[in-house]
Structure formats: C-alpha cells, structure tokens
Amino acid sequence: MRPSARRNTRLIRGIDPEAAFPAGLPWLRYGYRAAAILLAGLLTLIRSAGVPAAVPGSVPSASVTITVHSADGRPVPGAVITVRSLAADARPSAPIKAVMDQINRAFDPDLLVIPVGSTVDFPNSDTVSHQIYSFSPAKRFTLPLYRGNPNPPVRFDQPGVVTLGCNIHDEMVGYLVVTDAQYFGRTDASGSWTADIARGKYRVAVWHPRMNDDANELERELTVAAGDRVTHELRLTKPLRPAPLSAHPHSWDGYR
Amino acid sequence: MKPLAALIAVGMGLTCSAHATDWEVDLDMRLLSSDGQRSYLDGGTGALRYGENQSGLQLGRLRLALDQNIGELWSVHLDASSWGEHDKNPIDLTEAYLLFRPYPFDGLRARIKAGAFYAPISLENRGPGWESPYTLTPSALNTWVGEELRTIGLEGQIDWLGTRTGHLFDVGLTGAVYGWNEPAGVALASQGFMLEDRQTTLFGRVNPTPGLNDPREVFHEIDGRAGVYAGIEGRFLDRLVVRALRYDNRSDPTQQDGVTHIFAWLTTFNSAGARLESGNGWTGIAQWLQGETTISPHSHRLGYPFDAKFLLISKQIGRHTFSARYDRFEVLTHFVTPTGDDYAQYGHAWTLAYLFEPNAHWRFALEWLDVSTESALREAIVPSEELSRERKIEASFRYALGSAVR
Numbered sequence: 133m134r135p136s137a138r139r140n141t142r143l144i145r146g147i148d149p150e151a152a153f154p155a156g157l158p159w160l161r162y163g164y165r166a167a168a169i170l171l172a173g174l175l176t177l178i179r180s181a182g183v184p185a186a187v188p189g190s191v192p193s194a195s196v197t198i199t200v201h202s203a204d205g206r207p208v209p210g211a212v213i214t215v216r217s218l219a220a221d222a223r224p225s226a227p228i229k230a231v232m233d234q235i236n237r238a239f240d241p242d243l244l245v246i247p248v249g250s251t252v253d254f255p256n257s258d259t260v261s262h263q264i265y266s267f268s269p270a271k272r273f274t275l276p277l278y279r280g281n282p283n284p285p286v287r288f289d290q291p292g293v294v295t296l297g298c299n300i301h302d303e304m305v306g307y308l309v310v311t312d313a314q315y316f317g318r319t320d321a322s323g324s325w326t327a328d329i330a331r332g333k334y335r336v337a338v339w340h341p342r343m344n345d346d347a348n349e350l351e352r353e354l355t356v357a358a359g360d361r362v363t364h365e366l367r368l369t370k371p372l373r374p375a376p377l378s379a380h381p382h383s384w385d386g387y388r
Numbered sequence: 389m390k391p392l393a394a395l396i397a398v399g400m401g402l403t404c405s406a407h408a409t410d411w412e413v414d415l416d417m418r419l420l421s422s423d424g425q426r427s428y429l430d431g432g433t434g435a436l437r438y439g440e441n442q443s444g445l446q447l448g449r450l451r452l453a454l455d456q457n458i459g460e461l462w463s464v465h466l467d468a469s470s471w472g473e474h475d476k477n478p479i480d481l482t483e484a485y486l487l488f489r490p491y492p493f494d495g496l497r498a499r500i501k502a503g504a505f506y507a508p509i510s511l512e513n514r515g516p517g518w519e520s521p522y523t524l525t526p527s528a529l530n531t532w533v534g535e536e537l538r539t540i541g542l543e544g545q546i547d548w549l550g551t552r553t554g555h556l557f558d559v560g561l562t563g564a565v566y567g568w569n570e571p572a573g574v575a576l577a578s579q580g581f582m583l584e585d586r587q588t589t590l591f592g593r594v595n596p597t598p599g600l601n602d603p604r605e606v607f608h609e610i611d612g613r614a615g616v617y618a619g620i621e622g623r624f625l626d627r628l629v630v631r632a633l634r635y636d637n638r639s640d641p642t643q644q645d646g647v648t649h650i651f652a653w654l655t656t657f658n659s660a661g662a663r664l665e666s667g668n669g670w671t672g673i674a675q676w677l678q679g680e681t682t683i684s685p686h687s688h689r690l691g692y693p694f695d696a697k698f699l700l701i702s703k704q705i706g707r708h709t710f711s712a713r714y715d716r717f718e719v720l721t722h723f724v725t726p727t728g729d730d731y732a733q734y735g736h737a738w739t740l741a742y743l744f745e746p747n748a749h750w751r752f753a754l755e756w757l758d759v760s761t762e763s764a765l766r767e768a769i770v771p772s773e774e775l776s777r778e779r780k781i782e783a784s785f786r787y788a789l790g791s792a793v794r
Binding site (some may be wrong): 260267274299 | 494627
C-alpha cells in the first residue's frame with residue numbers, strides 16, 4: 133500500500149510548479165504543494181482503508197454502504213466484504229504488494245484482504261524464529277524457520293481464505309482473504325463499510341474468521357444505479373464463535 | 389557436577405551452530421513464614437516444601453533454559469534448575485529432549501519427543517519450566533507428577549487441527565514408551581502426597597524415609613521393562629481443554645536393584661482433567677488421578693491405592709492473577725499398618741495466591757497455603773502427631789532474563 137502512495141505523490145509532483153505558476157505568485161505555488169501533499173495523504177488513507185483508489189471515473193457510481201449484524205442484531209466489526217461484478221467483462225481489482233509482519237508472536241496485521249495475483253511479504257520482526265505454513269486449498273505453502281526477511285514474497289493466485297499458522301507457536305493465527313472482486317474492505321467499529329461503486333450488478337459476500345454461517349448462503353445480489361445512496365444489510369444467522377484468548381487482541385475481537 | 393558440565397558443553401555447542409539459541413535465566417527468591425513440620429525434603433514428615441525451621445529467605449529456584457533449533461524440523465530443549473537444597477548436584481536437569489516437528493499436512497500434525505520430559509498430565513503447569521501461572525505451589529496431584537514422574541524415552545503425538553480448517557475443535561492422541569522410572573511410587577507409599585514446587589531433577593534424589601538419611605534416585609532402571617502411557621486431548625477452540633491418560637510403568641514388583649536394594653514399584657493410574665477459560669479472565673481447572681503402586685517383596689504383595697483431585701478457580705485482571713484451589717488426596721494400604729490404620733496418608737488443602745507480572749521480566753507473588761494431613765508414617769514416628777495442620781505464607785520475587793523472555 134505504501135509504494136502506491138509514493139507513486140501517487142511522485143505523479144502529482146511530476147508537474148513542474150515553476151512552469152505552472154509564474155514567479156509573482158509564490159503563495160499559489162506553496163498552496164499547490166500543500167494541496168498535492170494533502171491529496172497524496174488522502175489517497176494513502178483511502179487505499180489503507182481497503183477501498184480501491186481507482187474508482188472508474190467515467191462510469192457513473194453510487195455510494196454503497198454495507199452493514200453486517202450478528203444474529204442478535206449487534207454490529208459486527210472487522211468483517212470482510214467483497215463486491216464482485218456479474219458483468220461478463222469484469223476484471224478483478226489490480227494486484228497489490230502487501231506485508232504481513234510477525235510481531236510479539238502474532239501476525240501483524242492478522243487479516244489482509246488482497247486481490248487475486250497479489251504478493252505478500254512475511255517478515256519476522258521477533259527475536260524468536262517462526263516457521264509459517266498454510267494447508268488451505270487456496271494456497272498451500274511453508275516458509276522455513278527464519279528471522280528477519282530472507283524469503284521472497286508469496287504470490288496468491290486463487291481466490292479463497294488462506295489460514296496461516298506457525299509450526300512453533302500454536303497461538304499464532306492469521307488470515308488472508310484472496311478475492312477476485314472489484315471492491316472489498318472490512319467493516320468498521322459500527323459494523324459498516326462504504327464505497328463508491330460503479331453502476332451495475334454485483335454479488336456481495338461477507339466473511340469473518342469467527343463466523344459460523346456458510347459464507348455462500350449469505351451472498352446477495354446487489355444492483356447499483358447511478359447517483360443512488362444504497363444501504364444494504366447482511367445479517368448473520370448463527371452466533372459468532374468466541375474471540376480467541378490470545379494475549380494479543382485480534383482485529384476481529386471487537387464483538388464479545 | 390556431571391549434568392552441569394554436560395549442559396554447559398551442549399549449550400556452548402548449540403550456540404555455535406547455525407540457528408541462534410533462545411535462552412532464559414530465572415532467579416526466584418522466596419520470603420516465607422511457615423508453621424509446618426520439618427519438610428520431607430529435609431528428612432521430616434511435613435507436607436510442605438519448607439517447614440517452620442526454614443522460615444525466612446530461601447532460594448525458590450534458579451533456572452537455566454536453552455532452546456535450539458537444529459535444521460528445519462528438529463530442536464533441542466534443556467531445562468536445568470538449582471533448588472537451593474542439599475541434593476546430589478547443585479544444579480541439574482529437570483527436562484532434556486529432542487523434538488521433531490514436521491509441517492502439518494492436510495490438518496494433521498505430528499510431534500515426536502525423545503529424551504526426558506513431562507507426560508501431558510498437568511493442566512496447571514503450563515508455564516516455562518513447568519511452572520504454574522496461577523499459584524507458586526502446584527496441586528498435590530501435580531506435585532507428585534513433578535516429584536516422581538518423568539518420561540525418559542520416546543513420545544509420539546498426532547493432532548488433528550480442526551480449528552485451522554474451519555471446525556470448532558482439535559483432537560490429539562499421545563503415546564509413549566519409557567524407562568528409568570521403577571522407583572516412582574516409593575515417596576507416595578511412604579510419605580503420601582505433598583504440596584511443594586520443587587521438581588525432582590533427572591539425576592536427583594528424594595528421601596522417602598523420615599529420620600533416615602537414605603536418599604533414593606527416582607529415575608532409575610531396575611527390571612529392564614519399558615513402561616507405556618496413552619492419552620487423548622480435545623480442545624474446543626482455545627477455551628476448553630479436556631485430557632485423559634492411562635499410565636502403566638509395567639514394572640516387575642518382585643524385582644529389586646542388586647546394589648541399592650531399591651524395589652521396582654509397579655505404578656498404574658488413570659488421569660483426567662479439564663481446563664475452561666472464559667473471555668474475561670476466568671479460568672477453571674479440575675483434575676483427577678487415581679491408581680495404585682505396588683511392590684511384592686518375597687511374594688508379599690504390598691499395594692497402595694491412591695487418589696488425588698483438585699479444583700482451581702482463577703481470575704486474571706490485567707497483569708494481576710488471583711487464584712483459589714482446593715485439594716483432596718489419599719493413599720490407602722491393602723494391609724493394616726502397625727498403628728492399626730488401613731491408610732498411608734490422607735488430607736486436604738486450601739491455597740490462595742496472588743501473582744503480579746508488571747512486565748516480562750518481573751513477577752511478584754504471594755501465596756497462603758493451609759494443608760491438613762493424617763499420616764500413618766508420621767504417627768508411627770511421633771505417636772501424638774497423627775493429624776497435622778501446616779500453614780505457610782510465602783512471597784516470591786522472580787526475575788527472568790534472556791532471549792526467550794518477552
């Protein structure tokens with residue numbers, strides 16, 4: 133995410149301010165720089181929230197809010213939302229380069245949502261060695277016992293949930309949600325997620341590490357018309373599993 | 389000093405190998421007041437680690453631990469301690485084993501241990517160095533495990549990691565073959581159950597006969613027959629652990645060591661327990677162990693059925709842990725003792741403990757323990773003192789240092 137933010141900053145800085153603004157207007161020049169930095173910061177913020185920054189500008193879009201509630205009606209923070217286009221020519225979101233660190237014997241972040249084809253770097257910032265594995269069908273791999281960052285990034289080519297563990301430290305668990313959706317993100321503390329979504333027909337899915345429901349049964353179709361403000365509610369039918377007891381709170385522990 | 393020299397040599401060798409070593413040194417000092425009898429560790433009949441004569445400042449434990457990965461799938465674990473007592477070696481190993489841990493495959497994971505280590509019995513001794521995060525003193529049941537049991541052999545474990553494949557539980561099976569434990573049971577038959585945190589070291593001894601300076605090696609092979617155990621463990625998410633284990637050391641109780649005259653004690657037991665943890669800091673542990681230890685000198689069978697159980701409730705609030713435990717235990721005999729009893733010992737105990745860990749290095753603890761026992765052996769030695777109530781209050785100051793400390 134950070135490299136793309138740097139790219140955006142470089143692009144904006146690519147316009148020569150000396151040429152654009154004559155010497156007589158220095159305040160305007162500084163104003164331009166401030167605006168450029170502000171815009172770059174905003175783009176970083178948007179990307180870090182998991183919303184694809186490149187919303188098709190030419191296609192009319194609508195603001196869509198998805199809320200997730202538990203079976204007993206309480207908001208569910210940290211749920212993964214994916215919105216996949218049903219159009220025949222729809223293409224997945226562009227791959228990214230992500231990082232999942234290991235700090236204090238925990239994956240950090242403990243959950244990442246990445247487009248298909250993305251790569252993830254798994255550095256180990258702990259003083260103890262870790263030995264990372266996944267036997268999930270979406271990606272089976274092992275990273276030999278290591279500290280620091282000796283391994284090349286791992287590429288994830290198939291959509292699905294990849295559960296990560298450490299063969300030394302059983303309490304370590306992390307998740308990668310690999311998606312071919314065009315829009316994706318995670319619900320906030322109030323259990324909602326909002327994005328500008330281009331006009332069209334979509335399939336909305338929800339997933340949570342502690343969910344007992346079958347994710348397929350919760351999928352819904354969503355039609356987005358231009359200019360709409362759409363609010364869509366997804367309600368789980370089964371109670372969530374208890375939050376893990378690990379000394380390091382997970383991002384999906386908000387609901388107790 | 390042999391074990392210490394071996395430990396240092398192995399440690400130095402490991403430090404020089406490819407993967408860095410994780411090490412830890414802990415110093416645990418105790419300040420206590422006890423009204424107990426002279427401890428059985430000190431040649432008396434008391435059930436506590438420290439009798440009245442030992443009130444004051446004591447070395448609780450000096451511990452050195454080393455973990456070393458060897459290649460991808462192997463590792464070595466060494467745990468050595470000094471308990472500040474007049475044992476055979478000033479510092480000695482409590483555990484030393486080689487661990488083979490291949491990668492999980494399709495939700496199944498195998499573990500193989502070779503060396504000397506604890507059988508998966510205790511649900512409270514889950515900390516580094518087989519310590520409890522709830523109390524200073526383990527239950528009577530697990531005190532006995534630390535005193536007389538150690539697997540010196542080979543243990544295999546296979547786990548089905550259901551929670552990593554979208555299920556709610558994991559299941560594990562364990563089996564072991566071991567030797568060097570024929571004297572296990574002698575302390576139980578003579579003294580009964582104790583409540584103390586000293587773990588017998590691999591080359592260490594216990595003194596089962598009060599008044600006699602007759603220390604016996606606990607981990608000793610007499611009859612050349614291997615013992616076995618098999619266990620099952622179920623885990624519901626990370627909230628509930630349920631364990632059961634069948635233990636049989638398969639000793640020949642007619643055998644006696646030619647040099648030391650130590651008998652081979654045939655010790656068999658069933659053990660079961662559960663640990664339940666809530667999401668808001670509460671922990672409940674219940675454990676039960678029932679079995680028998682037997683010798684047959686000159687074809688006279690002397691059997692000692694035993695039974696121990698406890699219930700522990702603990703509440704963690706931030707870095708503070710408050711725990712309460714109730715223990716019950718008994719050792720019976722199949723014959724009437726000279727004092728006319730058909731038991732060797734029975735008793736019960738209450739323990740209250742407060743532990744505070746301000747950071748990864750320091751731990752402060754305060755424990756109050758009240759144990760009442762009736763002991764046939766004690767009555768035989770001091771006829772007026774059949775019933776004994778012993779109390780202690782003990783403060784612990786522990787500092788941990790090392791790459792494994794976090």
